[in-house]
Amino acid sequence: ACAGGSDSENTSEEPTEETEGTEGSEGTASEGAEGGDLILAVLSDASSLDPAGSNDVPSSVVQANIYETLVNRDENNEIVPGLAESWEQVDDTTWSFKLREGVKFHDGEEFNAEVVKMNLDRILDPAVASPRLFLFEMITNVEVVSDYEVNITTEYPFAPLLAHLSHNGGGMVSPASIEADYEALNGGADPGSVISENPVGTGFFKFESWNPGSEIKLVKNEDYWGEEGAKVDSVTFRVVPDSQVRAADLETGNVHIIDPVQPNEVERINNSGVASVNQKASSSLAYLGFNTEKAPFDDPLVRQAISKAIDREAIISGIYDNYGIPAIGPLAPGIFGYTEDIDAIEYNMDEAKALLEEAGMADGFETTLWTNDNPQRQAIAVLVQEALAELNITVEIEVMEFGTYLEQTAAGQHDMFILGWSNPTGDADYGMYALFHSSQKGNPGNRSFYENPEVDELLDQGRRETDPAAREAIYAEVAQLLTDDAPMAFLLHTEYLTGISDNVQGFDIGTDGIYQLRDVTINE
Amino acid sequence: MSKDNVLEVRNLQTSFSTDKGEVRAVDGVSFDVPKGKTIGIVGESGSGKSITSLSILRLLAENGKIKGGEIRYKGEDLTKVSEKRMRELRGNEISMIFQEPMTSLNPVYTVGQQISEALISHQGMNKKQAMVRSVELLKLVGIPSPEKRVKAYPFELSGGMRQRVMIAMSLACDPEILIADEPTTALDVTIQAQILELIKDLQERLGMSVIFITHDLGVVAETCDYVAVMYAGQVVEYSDIRTLFKQPKHPYSIGLLNSLPRHDIDQEKLMPIKGNVPSPHEMPTGCRFAPRCPAATDLCRAKMPELMTDDSGNQIRCWIYSDEWPGEKEVNVYGETRIAKG
Amino acid sequence: MTKYIIRRLLQTIPVLIGVTILVFSLMHLVPGDAAKIIAGEGASDQTVENIRERLGLNDPLYVQYGTFVGNAVQGDLGSSIRSGRPVMDEIGARFWVTFELAFYSTIVAVFLGLIAGIISAVRHYTLTDVTVMIIALFGLSMPNFWFGLLLIQWFAIGNWMPESLEFLKMRPSGWGDDWRQVVLPVLTLGTGGAAIIARMTRSSMLEVIGQDYIRTARAKGLTERIVVYRHALKNALIPVVTVVGLEFGGFLGGAVLTETIFAINGMGRLTIDAIRTRDFPMVQGTVLVISVLFVVVNLLVDVSYRYLNKRIDLN
Amino acid sequence: MAKQELLKVEGLKQYFPIKGGFLGRTVNHVKAVDDISFTIYEGETVSIVGESGCGKSTTGRSILRLEEPTEGKVEFQGVDLATISKRQMRDYRKDLQIIFQDPYASINPRQTVASVLNEAMEIQNVLPANKRRARIEELLETVGLLPYQADRFPHEFSGGQRQRIGIARALSVDPKLIICDEAVSALDVSIQAQVLNLLEDLQEQYNLTYLFISHDLGVVRHISDRIIVMYLGKIVEIADKHSLFENPQHPYTKALLSAIPVPDPDKKKERIVLKGDVPSPIDPPAGCRFHTRCPFATDKCRTEEPKLRTSDLMKEGHEAACHYMEEISAGAMQPNY
Amino acid sequence: MSEETVNHPVTAKKVNPQLESFKQFWRRLAKNRAALIGGIMILFFVIMAFLGPWIISTFTDWEPNKTSVANKLQGPSAEHWFGTDSFGRDIFTRIVFGMKLTLYVGFLSVFVGGIVGVILGIVSGYYGGKVDTIIMRLMDVLLAFPGILLALAIVAVLGGSLTNVIIAVGIFSVPAFARIVRGSTLSVKKLEYIDAVRALGASDFRIIFKHILPNVMSPIIVQASLRIATAILTGAGLAFLGLGAQPPAPEWGAMLNEGRQYMYEAGHVALFPGLMIVVVVLAFNIFGDGVRDALDPKMKK
Numbered sequence A: 001a002c003a004g005g006s007d008s009e010n011t012s013e014e015p016t017e018e019t020e021g022t023e024g025s026e027g028t029a030s031e032g033a034e035g036g037d038l039i040l041a042v043l044s045d046a047s048s049l050d051p052a053g054s055n056d057v058p059s060s061v062v063q064a065n066i067y068e069t070l071v072n073r074d075e076n077n078e079i080v081p082g083l084a085e086s087w088e089q090v091d092d093t094t095w096s097f098k099l100r101e102g103v104k105f106h107d108g109e110e111f112n113a114e115v116v117k118m119n120l121d122r123i124l125d126p127a128v129a130s131p132r133l134f135l136f137e138m139i140t141n142v143e144v145v146s147d148y149e150v151n152i153t154t155e156y157p158f159a160p161l162l163a164h165l166s167h168n169g170g171g172m173v174s175p176a177s178i179e180a181d182y183e184a185l186n187g188g189a190d191p192g193s194v195i196s197e198n199p200v201g202t203g204f205f206k207f208e209s210w211n212p213g214s215e216i217k218l219v220k221n222e223d224y225w226g227e228e229g230a231k232v233d234s235v236t237f238r239v240v241p242d243s244q245v246r247a248a249d250l251e252t253g254n255v256h257i258i259d260p261v262q263p264n265e266v267e268r269i270n271n272s273g274v275a276s277v278n279q280k281a282s283s284s285l286a287y288l289g290f291n292t293e294k295a296p297f298d299d300p301l302v303r304q305a306i307s308k309a310i311d312r313e314a315i316i317s318g319i320y321d322n323y324g325i326p327a328i329g330p331l332a333p334g335i336f337g338y339t340e341d342i343d344a345i346e347y348n349m350d351e352a353k354a355l356l357e358e359a360g361m362a363d364g365f366e367t368t369l370w371t372n373d374n375p376q377r378q379a380i381a382v383l384v385q386e387a388l389a390e391l392n393i394t395v396e397i398e399v400m401e402f403g404t405y406l407e408q409t410a411a412g413q414h415d416m417f418i419l420g421w422s423n424p425t426g427d428a429d430y431g432m433y434a435l436f437h438s439s440q441k442g443n444p445g446n447r448s449f450y451e452n453p454e455v456d457e458l459l460d461q462g463r464r465e466t467d468p469a470a471r472e473a474i475y476a477e478v479a480q481l482l483t484d485d486a487p488m489a490f491l492l493h494t495e496y497l498t499g500i501s502d503n504v505q506g507f508d509i510g511t512d513g514i515y516q517l518r519d520v521t522i523n524e
Numbered sequence B: 001m002s003k004d005n006v007l008e009v010r011n012l013q014t015s016f017s018t019d020k021g022e023v024r025a026v027d028g029v030s031f032d033v034p035k036g037k038t039i040g041i042v043g044e045s046g047s048g049k050s051i052t053s054l055s056i057l058r059l060l061a062e063n064g065k066i067k068g069g070e071i072r073y074k075g076e077d078l079t080k081v082s083e084k085r086m087r088e089l090r091g092n093e094i095s096m097i098f099q100e101p102m103t104s105l106n107p108v109y110t111v112g113q114q115i116s117e118a119l120i121s122h123q124g125m126n127k128k129q130a131m132v133r134s135v136e137l138l139k140l141v142g143i144p145s146p147e148k149r150v151k152a153y154p155f156e157l158s159g160g161m162r163q164r165v166m167i168a169m170s171l172a173c174d175p176e177i178l179i180a181d182e183p184t185t186a187l188d189v190t191i192q193a194q195i196l197e198l199i200k201d202l203q204e205r206l207g208m209s210v211i212f213i214t215h216d217l218g219v220v221a222e223t224c225d226y227v228a229v230m231y232a233g234q235v236v237e238y239s240d241i242r243t244l245f246k247q248p249k250h251p252y253s254i255g256l257l258n259s260l261p262r263h264d265i266d267q268e269k270l271m272p273i274k275g276n277v278p279s280p281h282e283m284p285t286g287c288r289f290a291p292r293c294p295a296a297t298d299l300c301r302a303k304m305p306e307l308m309t310d311d312s313g314n315q316i317r318c319w320i321y322s323d324e325w326p327g328e329k330e331v332n333v334y335g336e337t338r339i340a341k342g
Numbered sequence C: 001m002t003k004y005i006i007r008r009l010l011q012t013i014p015v016l017i018g019v020t021i022l023v024f025s026l027m028h029l030v031p032g033d034a035a036k037i038i039a040g041e042g043a044s045d046q047t048v049e050n051i052r053e054r055l056g057l058n059d060p061l062y063v064q065y066g067t068f069v070g071n072a073v074q075g076d077l078g079s080s081i082r083s084g085r086p087v088m089d090e091i092g093a094r095f096w097v098t099f100e101l102a103f104y105s106t107i108v109a110v111f112l113g114l115i116a117g118i119i120s121a122v123r124h125y126t127l128t129d130v131t132v133m134i135i136a137l138f139g140l141s142m143p144n145f146w147f148g149l150l151l152i153q154w155f156a157i158g159n160w161m162p163e164s165l166e167f168l169k170m171r172p173s174g175w176g177d178d179w180r181q182v183v184l185p186v187l188t189l190g191t192g193g194a195a196i197i198a199r200m201t202r203s204s205m206l207e208v209i210g211q212d213y214i215r216t217a218r219a220k221g222l223t224e225r226i227v228v229y230r231h232a233l234k235n236a237l238i239p240v241v242t243v244v245g246l247e248f249g250g251f252l253g254g255a256v257l258t259e260t261i262f263a264i265n266g267m268g269r270l271t272i273d274a275i276r277t278r279d280f281p282m283v284q285g286t287v288l289v290i291s292v293l294f295v296v297v298n299l300l301v302d303v304s305y306r307y308l309n310k311r312i313d314l315n
Numbered sequence D: 001m002a003k004q005e006l007l008k009v010e011g012l013k014q015y016f017p018i019k020g021g022f023l024g025r026t027v028n029h030v031k032a033v034d035d036i037s038f039t040i041y042e043g044e045t046v047s048i049v050g051e052s053g054c055g056k057s058t059t060g061r062s063i064l065r066l067e068e069p070t071e072g073k074v075e076f077q078g079v080d081l082a083t084i085s086k087r088q089m090r091d092y093r094k095d096l097q098i099i100f101q102d103p104y105a106s107i108n109p110r111q112t113v114a115s116v117l118n119e120a121m122e123i124q125n126v127l128p129a130n131k132r133r134a135r136i137e138e139l140l141e142t143v144g145l146l147p148y149q150a151d152r153f154p155h156e157f158s159g160g161q162r163q164r165i166g167i168a169r170a171l172s173v174d175p176k177l178i179i180c181d182e183a184v185s186a187l188d189v190s191i192q193a194q195v196l197n198l199l200e201d202l203q204e205q206y207n208l209t210y211l212f213i214s215h216d217l218g219v220v221r222h223i224s225d226r227i228i229v230m231y232l233g234k235i236v237e238i239a240d241k242h243s244l245f246e247n248p249q250h251p252y253t254k255a256l257l258s259a260i261p262v263p264d265p266d267k268k269k270e271r272i273v274l275k276g277d278v279p280s281p282i283d284p285p286a287g288c289r290f291h292t293r294c295p296f297a298t299d300k301c302r303t304e305e306p307k308l309r310t311s312d313l314m315k316e317g318h319e320a321a322c323h324y325m326e327e328i329s330a331g332a333m334q335p336n337y
Numbered sequence E: 001m002s003e004e005t006v007n008h009p010v011t012a013k014k015v016n017p018q019l020e021s022f023k024q025f026w027r028r029l030a031k032n033r034a035a036l037i038g039g040i041m042i043l044f045f046v047i048m049a050f051l052g053p054w055i056i057s058t059f060t061d062w063e064p065n066k067t068s069v070a071n072k073l074q075g076p077s078a079e080h081w082f083g084t085d086s087f088g089r090d091i092f093t094r095i096v097f098g099m100k101l102t103l104y105v106g107f108l109s110v111f112v113g114g115i116v117g118v119i120l121g122i123v124s125g126y127y128g129g130k131v132d133t134i135i136m137r138l139m140d141v142l143l144a145f146p147g148i149l150l151a152l153a154i155v156a157v158l159g160g161s162l163t164n165v166i167i168a169v170g171i172f173s174v175p176a177f178a179r180i181v182r183g184s185t186l187s188v189k190k191l192e193y194i195d196a197v198r199a200l201g202a203s204d205f206r207i208i209f210k211h212i213l214p215n216v217m218s219p220i221i222v223q224a225s226l227r228i229a230t231a232i233l234t235g236a237g238l239a240f241l242g243l244g245a246q247p248p249a250p251e252w253g254a255m256l257n258e259g260r261q262y263m264y265e266a267g268h269v270a271l272f273p274g275l276m277i278v279v280v281v282l283a284f285n286i287f288g289d290g291v292r293d294a295l296d297p298k299m300k301k
C-alpha cells in the first residue's frame, strides 16, 4: 500500500492502506452532552463501503465505524479482543477463535461462526476479486467448529495473521447482505454493489445515507452489543477537497472536524479561538526509491551517497512545518518490529561526495526523479534536486498523474521516484515484505526492484516465526541490511494533522489514520 | 419660394469626415420639386444622388453632416428644424423607398408589423386599426391576397413583392413627397416594369410629388417631368424632361446620352465619355467635368461655373452658356453642336 | 419544426459516435490499468486477471466499444470501476449540481452582459462605452480560477475584508444547502461569461445599427428608442444567443476549475477524478452526458434562432 | 465564306443538387440549365439574355467546366469538352476565356496587375519567362492602360480600369472564345461604352468570338450578331439580332422587349406587363415553363413542352419555342391579362 | 485606342505595392490606440522573456529556483518585490523567468492548432462535399467534447509536460481555426477571381496556396491573437490542476496553484502570478481586437 501521504490534496485515488480502530482511547471523561450530529470534513469520498470492495483510507475511515473485526489493536499496538473473545494458535498453521455471543447485525441477523466463514470465504472468492485479498490470501480454510468457534488454517505459518484480521478489510458483514450480494452478482451486477449501497455491520454506527461525492451519514446504533455505544446521534462525513475551504468551514463552525490540515494552516487554526489541531504520529513512510536494476543505482554506494545528501530535517521543517519525524528505516516508531538500534544513514554532504567519488561518479550524472502530482512530494523533489546538484547530479523532475505513475514505476521504467507506504496492520511484515522481498517486485510494492537473498530469507522467516521476540530480532537484522544496501532513501514519517472544533471532545485518530468516533461528544 | 414647389433644395452641401480627411459628397445641389410632379435625379454611381436624398431626410451616417445650403419644405428649412420635428415629418409627410428591397426590411418582423409602425406613431392608430389599414395598403400596391401576406415575413416574399411592401410602407401616411432611391435597380426588367407602372399609377391617384433617383436614363424618360443631372456631387443640369433628352446642354448630359446603348435603334459605334469620374478626394479645382470634357477651355479648368437659370427656368452649370465663355460660338460636343452664349 | 428537431437529433448521432470513439480510444491509450487500480497494491497477478476478465478488459477493443455503445443506447453506462455503482447513478447525483451552477451562471452572465453590451453599443465611442469595454476585456482575460480564489479570499476567508464588512462573509464551499454557497461560484463563472456576452452584444448591435432596415425604420420617423430596442436589439440578439448557448455548454463541461476551487461536487470534478483513477466507464459516461447536453443546448439555440429570426431556414 | 463552327452545345443540362435530410442527402435539384443546344461560329458574337436566375451564367460556366455539366455535349472545334479529363481540359482553357461582371471581385486584391497577367501566362506556359514583361506592357496598352501601371494593385484602379485588367488577363493566353458574363453590367454608362468599344475593337483585331451574357438588351443589341433568349433554364427564342428585335415571336421575348424603358420621352409605347414572378427552377412548371405568366397560355401550354422551331414568319436561323407563334401573330389569340 | 487614362502623369513613380499595403495596415493599426497599447505590451513581454532572465542573472544574484526555506512566504519588500513563495524563492524573479514559458505555451500551441486548423478548414471549404462533411463532423466532435476535459485527457495520455500541454491546447484550438477558415474559404471561393484562375487552368494547389490562403489570412491573424489569449488561460488552467510544467519550472499557472495553499497567510503568492496572467492575456485580447478592427474593411472610418 503506497501511502498517498494523507496531507496531499489529491489523494482520493491513492490506494492507501488502513485498518479498523474502535477500541482506542478509553472514554476520557466526556463532559459534553450526548447526542448531536458530528460533521467531519474529509478530503475525499469513500469509494466503497464493502470491506472487501476497496483499499483506500477514505473508505476505511467510514467502514471502521460500521463494521467490526475479530480482533482489534489498542493504542499500544497490542492485539485485543474484538468480535472474537479469545483465540489460540493450535499449530503452526491453525488458529482457533472463540466468538462473542449475542452480537447482532444492524439488520437483526445473528453473528456466529458461520458468518465468519462466509465473510472470509467471500474475500477469498476469485469472483469477488477483492482488492483486499492480499491480506488474507495465505488462508486456505475456514472451518466452523461450533456456533461460536471457528478455525482458520493458513498455507504456511503466518505470524501476523492477527494483525491482518484487525485490519478493517476483515470487517464482518451481515450474512443476509452477503447472500443478497451474491444473488446480484449472479444477476450480472458488480460484486460488492449491494453491500456497498447498503452496508450492514455490527458497529456502534449504522449506515444511513450516501450521496456520492458529497457526504455519507451514519446514525447511532441504539442496539449496540457493547457496554458503551456511540455518544453522538449521527456522524456525517462531508467531502471538502480544498484544504483552505476545510479550514474556513471549521472556523465558521460549519463542521466539527477536518482532516487533513495542511502544516501551514496549523497556526492559523490554533489561533482561531474556536478550534485546534490534533497531532498524531502516523505509521506511514515517505521514501525516495531507486531503481536498483538500473545504472548507476545498481551501485549501493551511489544510493547511499544520495541518501546521505538529503537533509531530512530541512524537508520536515521546510515542507511539513516540522509535523513529522525523520525516518531511519521503513518502520515508524510504534510499529511492531521497529528498532532504533541501527546504524542509520545521516545527512552529511561531505561523506556523500566521498561515497560518490568512491563509486567513480565524482563528476555526477544526469538522471530523472519521478513524482506524482502531490504537492508535498513535488516539493520534496525540488529540494532533492537542489541537494543533488551539489553532488553534480543533474536531476530532472517529472510529475506524473497517479495512475500513470504507479503503472510506470511498477514497470521499472524509472530512475528515482518518491512514494509512500503506510502500515495499517502495525506489523513489520506489512511494512517490509512487499517493499523489499524479491517476489514482490513491481506492482505489489517492491518498486526499487530490490533483490537480496538474505533479506528474502529473513522476511520469510519473520512471517513464520511465532515468537515475538525472535521476530523483532529478525526485523532488526533486516533493517540494518536495508540501511547498508539503501534500496531507498527513507525520508520521514508524517503526522496526522486534524482540526478539531473546541466544541468536540473525545476525538482521536489512530496511527493508521482511522477516526475513533465512539467516545466523541459535542458541546454546543 | 414659388407657390407650387413643395420642396426647394438650394446649394446643398454635405460632407463626411473620413480617414483621409473630409469628403464633400454633395457640393452644390439645387433643384425644385413641384407639387404633384416627378423629378428625376440621374448621375453616375458615387455622384451623390443617395446622399442628397438622405440629406433631405437627415438620415446621414454618423460621420456625415450637412454643411450648408437650404432644404425648404413648405416654408421650413429642414436643415434647421429640431430632430423631433424631423421625426414627425419622416414617414409621414416625406417618405422614402430604398434601393435594396432585400435588406431594407427588418427580417424579424412581419410586413404587417412594419407597415403598422408608421401608422401607429404618426396617425395615432391602435394596432388593430393599423393592421386593417396595412391590408388596404398592400392591396393598393397590388399584392395578391393581402390578408395573408400581411402576416408574412420579408424572406417569404420575392424581390418585387418586397419592393411593393416598401412602397406600401412609405405610402402609409399619405406623404406629400415620396423619395424613391433606385427603387428598381435590384429588380429584373419585367418586375421593374411592374413597379414603375405601379408608382406612376399611385402618383396619379394620390397626387404626391416624387423624387426619383436612378442612373437609368430610360427609367427617367418614362417616369419624370423634370430631371436633375448630377456629376461629382453637383447638379450640372436641371431641366424639363423633353429638353434634357432632345436638347441636352451640358456636355456631360450630351455624352451620357451618347454613350447609351439602345435597344430600340441601331447605333454604329458608341460614343463614350473619356476618362473616369474624379475621386472625391481629389476634385478638380475648376469645373469638375473639365478633365473629361471635349470642349474644355482654360477657364473651365480654372474656375467652377455657377448654376445658371435660363429663360425657360432650366438650370445649367457650364461656362459655354455664360457670358464669360472664351471659346468659339459654335461648340462641338460629341458631334453635336451647341451655341455658346458669350 | 418537430421534423426539424428530429432530424437535427438524428444528425447528432454521428457526432456522438465520434465523441464516444474519441473518449474510448483516449481512455485506452492512457497508461495505467484499471484492473490493477481496483486490485490495489499487493494484488497477485491472478487477482488482477480475475478483475480484467470480470470487466471485460480482455476482449478486443472493438468488442469493448460495441458493448459500451450497445449498453449506452439502452441508457446503461455501466458501473464505475472505483465505486462499483452504476455510472448513471453517480452522474445523477452530480448532474443537477453542475446544471444549476451552469444555469445560474448563465443567467448572471446574460443579465450583466446584455446590459453592459447594450449600454456600450448605444453610447458607442463615448467614455461609458470605453469603460464598460475595458471592464469586459478584463473579465475576459481573467483566469476564472484566479478570480474565484480572489473572491474566496475576500468573501469567505475574509482576510482582506475590513471588519466592518464581515457581515458579507460567505460560505466558501459546496453547493446547495445555503444560498450563500451559491453566490461565489456563480459570480466566478458568470462574470467571465458576462464579459463575452457584453462584447458580442456590442459588436452585434453596432453591426445591426448599420443595416439598411435600421435606416428604413428611422425613415419611418420612429423614435430612437424604438429603433434601438425594437428593431436593432432583436436582430442583434441572434449571434448573442449562440454565444449564450456556447457559454452554457461550456459551463456544463468546463466548470471543472470552479468546481475544484469551491469544492462543488459536480460533473467536472467527477470527470477529472475519473480520469485520474482510470475509471473508464465513468469517464466515458460523463463525457458522453456532457456532450449530449452540449449538442442539445446547441439544438435549442438553433431552435431559438428560428424564434428570433423567422428567416433562417431550418431546412 | 462558310461559317466555321467553333462551339457547339448540345443537350446541355446543369442540375445543382439541394442537400438536406439526414446526413445531407440530395433531396432535389436546381435545374439551372435544362437541355439547351446552340452553336457559335467563329468570329461572331452570340448573346444570351434573360432574367436573373434563368441560367445564363450557368451556361457559360458549364461550357468552361467551372461546374461539371450534368449532361450534354460541349464541342469545341470538334472536341467534346464535357468528357475529356481535367488535365486535358487545362490545356483547352487556353482557348476559352472568361470575363466577369464584378470588377472588384474578379481580380485577386493581393496581386499586382503584372503578377495577375504573369500568372496567367505562367499557367498556360505562353511565353518564356523573360519575354513576359514586355508582353504584359503590350497587353496593358492594348486594353488602354499605361505600362507603368503594371505594378499597381487593383484597388488603385477604377471599376472601368479593373474591367480592362480582366480583359487583359483573358487576352494574355491568346484565346479563341471569350465568355463575357455581364462584363459591363456593373459599370456606369459612360464607362460601359468605353469597354464595349474596346471589346469590339479587340474582336476585329484578334478575330475573337464572344459569348456575351447580359440582361441589358441595349448592350446586347449593340454588340451581338445573334441572340439567345433564355427563360428558366430553357432557350425560348434564338435569332439574329435584327429578327429578334424587329420580329420577336415568343410572348416572353415580346414582353421583355416592351418592358425595357426607352430613353426617349416621346416614345410612349404600349407596355406588356407580365404578372407575377419568375417561378423557381427547383420545381419548374410543367409544359411550357412560361405558361404561368403568359397572357396566351392554354391547357396545351400547361402540359406539353414546346420545342424550338422555326415558322414561315421568321427568317432563316430564327427559332422560338411556342405552340402558338402563328396564331398570336395572326391575332387569332387574344391576350388574357 | 488607349487614351482614357489621363489622370495619371506618365512619369512613372514606382511604388512598392507590397510595402504600401503593409504600410496601410500599419497605419490603421497605429490609429487604433488600444491595439497599439496591446502591441507594445506584447512587445515588452517578448523582450522581457528574452532579456529579463539575462539581465537578472547578469546584474543580480537572484535565481528563479534557489530555495531558501528560512525566507519562505515573505511579503513584498524592497528585497523581494513580489515576496517569496513557500520555498523562499523570489516570486518576481520566477515571474520574469516564467514569462518565456507562458509565451511559449501561447504561441506554440496556437501555431500547432492554427496550422492544422487552417489546412483542414481550407481543404474542407475548398473541396466541399464529403471531405467537408467528414472534416466538419470531426470538428463538431472536438467541439462537443468539453474543452478542458479534452486537454486533460490528452495530457493524461501523453503525460504531463509543457510540450504535451502545447499539443493538448493546440488540438483544442483546431476546430476554432478550421471553422473560421472554412467560412472565409467558402466566401473567397465564390469570388470571381478564383473562377478566373481556374478558367486559366490553375491547379488546386496553386489556387489554395496562392489565391485563397493569402485572402483568408486576416481572420486567421485575428483568431490567432485572440486564441493565444485563450491558450495561455487554458495552459494556466491545466497547470493549476497540476498538469503541465514540471517543477521547479516557474510556470505561472503552477505558481498560482502552489500559492493557493497559502492564500490565508500569504495571499501574495497566488496574487502576482494571477495578475501577470491577466495582464498578458489582456494584452493579447486588446491587440487581437485592434487587429480585427484594422483588418475589417467595414470599419474603415
Ligand SMILES: Nc1ncnc2c1ncn2[C@@H]1O[C@H](COP(=O)(O)OP(=O)(O)OP(=O)(O)O)[C@@H](O)[C@H]1O
Pocket (backbone or CB within 6 Å): B016, B017, B018, B023, B025, B043, B044, B045, B046, B047, B048, B049, B050, B051, B052, B061, B063, B064, B215, B280
Ligand atoms: N458614410 C460615408 N462616409 C464617407 N463617404 C461616403 C459615405 N456615404 C457616401 N459617401 C461618399 O459619398 C459619395 C456619394 O455617394 P452616394 O451614395 O450619394 O452616391 P450615389 O450617387 O447614390 O451612387 P449609386 O448610384 O452608386 O447609389 C460617394 O463618393 C461615397 O463614397
Ligand SMILES: Nc1ncnc2c1ncn2[C@@H]1O[C@H](COP(=O)(O)OP(=O)(O)OP(=O)(O)O)[C@@H](O)[C@H]1O
Pocket (backbone or CB within 6 Å): D016, D017, D030, D031, D032, D050, D051, D052, D053, D054, D055, D056, D057, D058, D059, D215, D281
Ligand atoms: N452552385 C450553385 N448551386 C446551386 N444553385 C445554383 C448554383 N449556381 C447557380 N444556381 C442556381 O441556378 C439558377 C441559374 O443561375 P445563374 O447564375 O445561371 O443565373 P443567371 O441567369 O446568370 O442570373 P443573373 O442574371 O442573376 O446572373 C439560379 O436559380 C441559381 O440560384
Ligand SMILES: [Mg+2]
Pocket (backbone or CB within 6 Å): B049, B050, B051, B181, B182
Ligand atoms: Mg445610391
Ligand SMILES: [Mg+2]
Pocket (backbone or CB within 6 Å): D056, D057, D058, D182
Ligand atoms: Mg449571372
